[in-house]
Amino acid sequence: MNKQSDLSVLRHSAAHLLGHAVFELFPDTLLTIGPATKEGFFYDCVPQRSFKEEDLVAITQRMQEIVARNLSLEHKEISKSEARKLYAHNPFKLELIDQIPGETVGLATQGNFYDLCRGGHVARTGQLAHFKLLHISGSYWRADRNNAALQRISGTAFFTAEDLAAYLKRQDELAMYDHRVLGKQLDLFSFHEEGVGFPFFHPKGKAILNTMVSYMRELKQQHDYQEISTPTMLSDHLWRQSGHYEHYKENMYFLNVDEQPYAVKPMNCPGAILTYKTRPRSYRELPLKLAEFGHVHRHELSGALHGLLRVRAFTQDDVHIFCTSEQLQPQIEEIISMFTTMQSKFGFKKTSFSVATRPASSIGSDELWEIGTKALENSLIRAGLPYKIAAGDGAFYGPKIDASLEDSYGRQWTCCTIQIDFFQPENFDLSYIAPSGERVRPIIIHSTIFGSLERFFAIVLEHYRGNLPLWLAPIQARIMAITDAQQPHAQQWLTALKEVGIRAELDHSSDPIKAKIKTASLEKIPWMIIIGAREAEQAVATLRLHDGTQHANLTPEQLLTLFYEQTNIG
């Protein structure tokens, strides 16, 4: 009983345990469904009065009591009519009964509590000691906001106290280094009720974003991408033509310009396509690789917003490649190589890839799909990168690669996508003039390396627990005089470092050096440059790294050499 599937059994049983406790404490509560999840379990219900976080204490206590009773779990099949009688008062369970195929339904019983159930439990409640209730949240019956609003009690359960403790410790760490917490602590960004879901970047946060943009701009320039910028608002007519209106209008913001309907762009593709169409294109221009740091707006339900991980306005490092079918594979290989270069620069150790193939309903010839899918797979094979096939998961207009990074907690984040598109070139009647003089249809590759810059910012911040590497840190170095007598020397160091483009600051306070170090540590500044009387006299400095290691007696040249070494890692 130690595999993930068995853990599901344990957690499913823990959900029954939770239901049992609620039933005993709040018998008028309508229970709905209580499944195991990837990280634990929950039970959705309609209480007589809304549950509050405080209620979790009493419920937990009652669950522990039921564990102590060590009740056996019985499972039997009963007729639907019998089940309907048991749940005559509960319309949710009645609906479930109706939807279960066949004439009988399963019922699990422990002591005086019974619950509809397909089966798969532990033998006795005594096996469920290592659980923890975590929080109360809102949900909807069948996850549909047009249905009844429910309350969800979530928790987790493990086989051993050690496993549970390890999980909770990781959760604590995740909470402590949640990017929203770090964002506030380090004064990086904020959200305001005057713009729900729209981040404000403070100077240090903006410095990080700017460094990310510079890095990606340079990486793309090295590969002859050409940067463009296209408008934030474009006519409704265009969004109808592109299909965004039909497929995406729920997430778009609309407004009027000259009394004509316009939309705020949720994607950059139509802008890139209009740019392509500005003039006739020759085969000599292909592959035409247009890059845009495009600021897009996508409506999300306010409940779905989550710091920078889920916002309503973000910047994509977008790429649209207009190319021939022969150019597909080299272009895809290039993107994969940029992605792995970026991964290593940002300190991620592991990647994973999946190739989404043709779905049942799709456009484009078999030959095109074959060429596109092969180009994606061969690119990964040539790069020696293992991948999964997500069979039939492609968009109706082409296959794609999803590329993910694994962070320092082992979480997977899909950032880079490489989407082949056979549809928009047709739809917008795109062409280039072939050597023969004929007009030929190009293919489009849509891609991003970071994905959303704001989301990637959050991922990186959590990955490093706020201790950003030297090259990316908003303040790279804080210079500190040990006593006021060395302030002029510290000022000289500051001037010298800023002159070569290092993001350095001076601690102007008269605090003792220990306090200065503590302040810089709390601000997670990677380099502290300390100038005491001896250092001032010898025109050297002591470099203290964020982890506490020290390099004494560095001349300015030595310090710069070390700086360039450490910022060129990756």
Place this chain on the structure above:
Amino acid sequence: MNKQSDLSVLRHSAAHLLGHAVFELFPDTLLTIGPATKEGFFYDCVPQRSFKEEDLVAITQRMQEIVARNLSLEHKEISKSEARKLYAHNPFKLELIDQIPGETVGLATQGNFYDLCRGGHVARTGQLAHFKLLHISGSYWRADRNNAALQRISGTAFFTAEDLAAYLKRQDELAMYDHRVLGKQLDLFSFHEEGVGFPFFHPKGKAILNTMVSYMRELKQQHDYQEISTPTMLSDHLWRQSGHYEHYKENMYFLNVDEQPYAVKPMNCPGAILTYKTRPRSYRELPLKLAEFGHVHRHELSGALHGLLRVRAFTQDDVHIFCTSEQLQPQIEEIISMFTTMQSKFGFKKTSFSVATRPASSIGSDELWEIGTKALENSLIRAGLPYKIAAGDGAFYGPKIDASLEDSYGRQWTCCTIQIDFFQPENFDLSYIAPSGERVRPIIIHSTIFGSLERFFAIVLEHYRGNLPLWLAPIQARIMAITDAQQPHAQQWLTALKEVGIRAELDHSSDPIKAKIKTASLEKIPWMIIIGAREAEQAVATLRLHDGTQHANLTPEQLLTLFYEQTNIG
């Protein structure tokens, strides 16, 4: 008769001449007003059928005939009742008659044509030979779009044929080097009907914009400005609080978010103010200098749009300084110094300044206005920069400086403004903690150096007639092999130049070198790097500048030295 005021007399008389010709050719036309302007004259009228450009030929011919008649111009005062009889059929003139104070109005007569007139004419129509009709456009009675639509015939007139020819030559040049023409010719940007007034920047145009942003970002960083970014859309509630809704709503775009009214930002101030308010501020943080490259949207009538000079979406290099009254002057001096640094870098030779002082209706104490206005004036005096006083032209919330550049045509462009604001700190209850522990109100300085980046882009493009200086050119160098045998050497040069960050390209064609040079000249590429057999052998290159001067036998090191010299000018 050679001063500007006399030129006005000449042009005012030319407007009568135009009216006269229209009266003879199209007697049913209702004439309205026909004044002299800075560059010529116009007459607004309501024709029986709309005038077309072709009509200008016949009207010009008739004007020449009337010139040949050499009619004398008579001016007399007539009673208003007599005037009303003369203009019984013309409601516009009747309205003018009503509004002229006193019991009489002036009437100018030449041959069979008379016109309402305050006086000030040439003596005879024979003096008006050197005129030219230029175009027909739309206007409104009293320039109010709620009034009747009129047609405007515009022209110009000079005392001599030479002056007229010089003017027309300059106009031709302005037309040839109009930024809209250059933008298309050099593939810099485009406009599309899918986003009226919203520019699309093509790769080369975006490269110029990016260079401008990098330049300004670095200039501001040198002065310890801190960059932020704030949302594109913010709640209507905020815009009402800031006063933008009341004063500016005609130019704002509104939409709904979560069924709440929001507006697309027309200015960045509220975003900067909310950022300031994120946490309590100490006097130690002041002056807090927040910079934002803020993308704003402002509605303009489609008829008012004019390439990049007048768009509906643009990027401001915005600055908000939160400071004490003692800090005003040094901050203003710093901005003026950044402006003159920028002016010289972009190759403008002349600046001019005006200080707008307190208007009749305004907020803030006498003392604050005195401090603010003195800070502005003293900053200009200290910098040795002459300025005009625009008495009473300040905003209700504070005095300002407008700083203008003069371009190579002698045109003035106001770019930089330095606006002191006593209102928003009150309005948003801004404060900082003074050394005494008290909460004190800061002052805000709003400023931009470029103003709108898009508009400044257009100004610079026209100023240089498209021949951008090396540091700003989107393609800085084109490398050309004289024959295909030198292509590999050309490729080596390309790699070497790109590696040090030079925006270089290779001419891949097999065209003869003359054709390659011609192509690069047409594209206004400042540097052509030419590799023939001899250069390839000796590992040198010939540098040909856009003006045709050549530097032979440059080693890569010599070329780079020259490059850095030339890009650091200004």
